[in-house]
Amino acid sequence: MKVSEQHTDFFHQVYEIVRLIPTGRVTSYGAIAKVLGTPKSSRMVGWAMNASHQDPTIPAHRVVNRKGLLTGKMHFETPTKMEELLRKEGVIVKDDCVQDFNKVFWDPSEIIQ
């Protein structure tokens, strides 16, 4: 494997997990980072999302911060695209914040078991 690629293994693993997020559910950057074994590298998850534009199959709108705040909405095609997509999937969004975050939150560690 070549290491001097644009995407590291970390990025690739982030993409895989994000793709596995069920419709109508969301998860956090930290949860993903934790599953990957680097809980302190949640920023890199966010950076991976920023680079995920190269791959449209990645539902980046299902990834929010630990408070359920749509911090990355401004990086979409339009600032409102993220919450529009979430609402379409049944996620209640109020003031850029996911309501009932505890209910819709999806822990990536469930698929690892």
Place this chain on the structure above:
DNA sequence: CCATTGACTTAAG
């Protein structure tokens, strides 16, 4: 090469 930034999180006060 050094400094700053950023779709973050945790701990402590």
Place this chain on the structure above:
DNA sequence: CCTTAAGCCAATG
């Protein structure tokens, strides 16, 4: 719940 501070590391200037 709010503010600081620290940790994290790729990307950018």
